[in-house]
Amino acid sequence: MKVKISLSVNGKSYERMVEPRTLLVHFLREELAMTGTHVGCDTSSCGACTVLLDDKALKSCTMLACQAEGHQVTTIEGMANGDNLHPLQQAFHEEHGLQCGFCTPGMIMNAADLLSNNANPTEHEIREALEGNFCRCTGYHNIIKSIQNAAAKMSAATV
Amino acid sequence: MTFIGKSIKRVExxxxITGQGKYTDDIVLPQMTYARFVRSPHAHAEIRSVDISNAEKMPGVVKIFTGADVAEINGVPCGWQVDFINGETMKEPKHPLLVKDKAMHAGDAVAMVIAETYGQAKDAAEMIIVDYNPLPAVTDAKAAMEEGAPQVHPDVPGNLxxxxxxGNAKDEVDAAIENAHHVTTLEFINNRVVPNAIEPRSAIGHFDTSNDKYTLYTSTQNPHLVRLLLCAFVLGIPEHKVRVVGPDVGGGFGSKIFHYTEEAMVIWGSNQIKRPIKWTAERSESFLTDAHGRDHRTKAQMAFDKDGKVLALKAHTYANMGAYLSTFAPAVPTYLHGTLLQGLYTTPLIHVHVNAVFTNTNAVDAYRGAGRxxxxxxxxxxxxxxxxxxxxDPAELRFKNFIPKFNGVEEPGYQTQVALQYDSGDYHPVLKRALEMVGYENFRAEQKAALDSGKLLGIGFSTYIEACGIAPSAVVGALGARAGLFESAQVRVQPTGKVSVYSGSHSHGQGHETTFAQIVADRFGIPLEDVDIVHGDSDxxxxxxxxxxxxSLAVGGSAIVKSIDKVIEKGTKIAAHLLEASEEDLEFAEGKWTVKGTDKSVSFGDVSLTSYVPHNYPEGLEPGLDFSSFYDPANFTYPFGAHVAIVEVEKETGKTTLKRFIAVDDVGNVINPMIVDGQIHGGLAQGIGQALCEGTIYDDSGQLVNGxxxxxxxxxxxxxxxxxIDRTVTPCPHNPLGVKGAGEAGCIGSTPAVVNAVMDALSPYGIYDVQMPITSEKIWNILNDDSGETEE
Incomplete structure (x- = not known):
């Protein structure tokens, strides 16, 4: 049995029939072929699948696709505005905040939520906010710098 | 413009950052099916029967394979042979693609279910009934060698x-220890850790019936090696009919070097069902089957004279191999561990003895640093x-024992007691610099003040050497490697002067597409964006x-330089012809050949175009500007460094907080400092993790309880x-870039520095030995109750 869901992803409306057990992350990856959102674990521990649900960070493996009915989802694919990178994307590039790139989409989405609530976080606040996202490559050092860099960029833009 | 030594932002x-990386699990092929493996829940069990009749009837099931179906196929091979001291051949039991009669560890694959969707494959896998007869299991290497221990493989009595x-003669070493002023003895477990690349392993097998050709997409660190092992040793299929692609790979840390059974199963299976098969590990499967790291149980003794000079070192290690010998496993506790026991010190007598032991656990192989x-x-x-x-003073003790400076050019390399000859080294400056950065002069006073106010501060040191880019092939062959350890690179200059480089190295986070391009752009004097690095595809x-x-850089980068040199050599012939000058009168710089002392020149682009449009061309010279090279280094490279950790241990909770970590590394010349720093950061985090929190826990029945x-x-x-972090630069004397390698340094130096710091913090309590990982629970128990038990 399949159920019908309709939701918005990166500003575009989608209507699909899905198995009720389909997780939101699998819906994004398999139904919509948006493979920027990654799966790194089976216990909602790694954060690689983080997206924004109505502007709030969410591990998309913790939600069934049908629970996202009527909601607005933003994935890493929706962060840039055409060729203009989001300040977080630009900052991760400038500060070498990624190596293998696998955790990066989740890191950026989680950081977007952080910065929308706290425009100028301390290092400690950034570290606490990233507590649900594993990175095995960077030791987090340059991820912290990336988010600080993005915070500065975004603050400057809103002044 | 020069690109060497610049922190160029990464082109990859x-x-x-836009979500367009292409990892194996992102790839979808027409008609693709999905596989789920049924794995033994027991660490050691006889398999009495496997009943697939109900599972076969489940919706969407395409095919189910069991151990019986693949019993005639070879297992996955081990790539390194280390024979017994008495000359007997290494025991190498078959590692079957699916087990038929006996499961050797929890996670051993018993069946493969292929279905239209992954959900259907999982549903059907649940319906397979395997009748197991659980047997006693052994998980500890030392216990596995004891009389009466469970036997992992029937044909390997004693599990050895x-x-x-x-090293030196054992009785000489024993005598030196016997007669020494002081002997320090430690027994410890180097805890088993799980590499945990955040991308789980994944493989897609595709058999193309139109040309009888196979394609394997796999999350690997070395596609060509997987192809060689798969074709020549497992399936016996012709190598030219197999393409292996390692697309974007989400971290490896060693665990994706090895050829795994699942890769062979999706390739073999895709020919059986004539459709592509995708398998992607769930994280719990990764824990059970990605090769683990470390797991040494060691007793070591170091003998000193009264001034603190090291006189001798003796070590014995039980190395846990797991249930099967993984691809490089035998090399890790031997040629990548025993050979490094000279360290940075002038120790005149060293003896190391290793027992490599089978247990009912997942295989152990190279993990970031691997033995070092x-x-x-x-x-x-x-x-x-x-x-x-x-x-x-621990720093003073090290200064006293450091090998004196040698550059490997005028001064010869340093011959160790344990086979290796170090290339170049200058060890005092790294520790000196680290002490400056720490502010060591003041630290002991701060520590005392902290202690007076009830705080436990500790400082720990580690000065390390590592051996990278292991080579040359003939030497590693003599040490048991069943492969060469060279690298290949092709530099293809396109007619318009743009350059495509095909490298046998593989980037899974290291930034090859940037670093390698820097080398090429620098040597040719062309813009960075005119260079493209292609890797990871055997076709x-x-x-x-x-x-x-x-x-990668020391061996793979050097191979690129060899090809660059060939391009310039041929380009010079063409330029000489175009400029009507002799080759000796030309110089090549900044992207053009100039007749010395004149303004007559011809550009790199003109020469490359001429090579493909050879109308006005040197007689007898082949058209084209495209060269391949194989580079087999003269020696290993030997990076080194000094790491210092400062920790605070909270008495009330036993929690260790890493307050500062200082790393001064010498990785030889540096092409991209930003990328090298990033490599160090990542290595540090993994090494610190091993010290403070990481480690597998197997229960007595062989279950990985924290999987x-x-x-x-x-x-x-x-x-x-x-x-x-900071660095010194001691160039490697034997490769054209003078580079040594940076990927593992952080992970090698950091672990003991952190543990030493915790021990220093606990020294007021007379505690000097706690096993890793040093969790708050362990410290709390030690501080509160020597028995290690707590009362409710």
């Missing part, structure tokens, strides 16, 4: 895969403990040995400080 970033020794972290842990724990016991790249052991991210603790962002 764009696809990753091989034993091995190296174990060697460094052994040496550096001994050094700090000896300093404590002899009431000497595009002629051959490759892949990326591990910090070898998930809920249970296995890895450093998170709020567990670590910003790192303080």
């Amino acid at each position: 970033d764009k696809r990753f 895969a091989f034993d091995w020794e190296l 972290p174990e060697a460094t842990y052994l040496l550096e724990r001994l050094m700090d403990t000896a300093a404590l016991e002899m009431n000497m 595009a790249v002629a051959f490759g040995m892949g990326t591990y052991g910090s070898r 998930s991210y809920m249970d296995y603790v890895m450093p998170r962002a709020d567990d670590l400080p910003q790192f303080e």
Whole structure:
């Protein structure tokens, strides 16, 4: 049995029939072929699948696709505005905040939520906010710098 | 313009930060099916029967394979042979693609279910009934060698895969220890850790019936090696009919070097069902089947004279191999561990003895550092403990024992007691610089003041050496490697002067597409964006040995330089013809050939175009500007460094907080400092993780009880400080770039520095030995109750 869901992803409306057990992350990856959102674990521990649900960070493996009915989802694919990178994307590039790139989409989405609530976080606040996202490559050092860099960029833009 | 030594931003970033990276699990092929493996829940069990009749009737099931279906196929091979001391051949039991009669570890694959969707494959897998007869299991290497221990493989009595020794005569070493002023003895377990690349392993097998050709997409660090092993040793299919692609790979840390059974199963299976098969591990499967790291149980003794000079070192290690010998496993506790026990010290007598033992656990193989972290842990724990016991300063003790400076050019390399000859080294400056950065002069006073106010501060040191880019092939062959350890690179200058480079190295986070392009752009004097680096596809790249052991730049980069040199040599002939000058009168710089002392020149682009449009062309010279090279280094490279950790241990909770971490590394010349720093950061985090939180826990029945991210603790962002790093530069004398390798350094030096710091913090309590991982629970128990037990 399949159920019908309709939701918005990166500003575009989608209507699909899905198995009720389909997780939101699998819906994004398999139904919509948006493979920027990654799966790194089976216990909602790694954060690689983080997206924004109505502007709030969410591990998309913790939600069934049908629970996202009527909601607005933003994935890493929706962060840039055409060729203009989001300040977080630009900052991760400038500060070498990624190596293998696998955790990066989740890191950026989680950081977007952080910065929308706290425009100028301390290092400690950034570290606490990233507590649900594993990175095995960077030791987090340059991820912290990336988010600080993005915070500065975004603050400057809103002044 | 020069690109060497510049922190150029990475060219590969764009696809990753926009969600366009292409990892194996992102690839979808027409008609693709999905596989789920049924794995033994028991660590050791007879398989009485496997009933697939109900599962076969489940919706969407395409095919189910069991051990009986693949019984005639070879197992996955081991790539390194280390024979017994007495000459007997290494025990190498078959590692079957699916087990038929007996499961050797929890996670051993019993059946493969292929269905239209992954959900259907999982549903059907649940319906397979396997009748197991559980047997007693053994998980500890030392216990596995004891009389009466469970036997993992019927044909390996005593569970010993091989034993091995190296160094000076044992009785000489024993005598020196016997007669020494002071002997420090430690027994420790170098804890088993799980590499945990955040991308789970994944493989897609595709058999194309139109041309009888196979394609394997796999999350690998070395596609060509996987192809060789798959074709020549497992399936016996012709190599030219197999393409292996390692697309974007989400971290490896060693665990994706090896050829795994699942890769062979999706390839073999795709020909059986004539459809592509995708398998992607769930994290719990990764815990059970990605090769683990470390797991040494060691006793080591270091003997000193009254001034603190090291007189001798003796070590014995039980190395846990797991249930099967993984691809490089035998090399890790031997040629990558025993050979590093000289460290940075002038120790005149060294003897090391290793027992490599089978247990009912997942295989252990190379994990970031591979043997060298174990060697460094052994040496550096001994050094700090000896300093404590002899009431000497741990930094001073090291300075006293450092090998004097040698550059490997005018001064010869340093011949160790354990086979290796170091290339170049200058060890005092790294520790001196680290002490400056720490502010060591003031630290002891701060520590005392902290203690007076009830705080336990500790400082720990580690000075390490590592061996990277292991080579040359003839030497590693003599040591048991069943492969060469060279690298290949092709530099193809296109007619318009743009350059495509095909490298046998593989990037899974290291930034090859940037660093390699810097070398090429620099040597040709062309813009960086005119260079493209192609890697990870056996159809595009002629051959490759892949990326591990910090070898990419030293070996793979040098191969690129060889091809660059050939291009310039041929280009000079063409330029001489165009300029009507002799080759000797030309110089090549900044992207053009100039007749010395004149303004007559011809550009790189003009020469490349001429080579493909050879109308006005040197007689007898072949058209084209495209060269391949194989580079087989003269020696290993030997990076080194000094790491210092400062920790605070909270008495009330036993919690260790890493306050500062200082790393001064010498990785030879540096092409991209930003990328090298990033490599160091990542290595540090992994090494610190091993010290403080990581480690597998197997129960007595052989279950991996912490086999998930809920249970296995890895450093998170709020567990670590910003790192303080610096470097010195001692070029490698034997490769054209003077580089040594940076991928593993952080992981090698950091672990003992952290443990030593915790021991220093606990020294007021007379505690000097706690086993890793040093969790708050362990410390709390030790501080509160010597028995290690707590009362409710």
